[in-house]
Amino acid sequence: MTIDGNYKYFQKTPMGEIEGQLELHTDGDTLTGKVTGPMGTVDIVEGKINGNELNWVVKSETGPMANKKVKFKAKVNGDALEGKVKAGILPGMTFRGTRV
Numbered sequence: 001m002t003i004d005g006n007y008k009y010f011q012k013t014p015m016g017e018i019e020g021q022l023e024l025h026t027d028g029d030t031l032t033g034k035v036t037g038p039m040g041t042v043d044i045v046e047g048k049i050n051g052n053e054l055n056w057v058v059k060s061e062t063g064p065m066a067n068k069k070v071k072f073k074a075k076v077n078g079d080a081l082e083g084k085v086k087a088g089i090l091p092g093m094t095f096r097g098t099r100v
Contacts, residue, residue, distance in 0.1 A: 003049065003076055009097030011085060022097060031056055052076045
């Protein structure tokens with residue numbers, strides 16, 4: 001399964017849905033790349049791959065989540081992915097995306 005590529009994603013938040021871009025790169029069981037959203041672009045860190053399951057962390061440098069870890073968990077199915085996001089004390093949020 002090829003995970004590498006660019007994805008357009010939509011994330012549900014307590015303040016409504018937001019849209020962003022994911023740039024994903026794999027090297028063995030390591031995931032790297034970038035997440036671009038309303039607060040700018042941040043690097044993926046602590047990225048891991050296990051089959052079709054992805055886990056990664058981003059750390060925002062600005063806004064209300066500055067210097068806080070935002071944790072993503074996703075499953076990839078072909079050109080689609082979906083999963084959950086956990087950001088600080090906020091409730092878990094869902095997201096979905098499609099390779100572009």
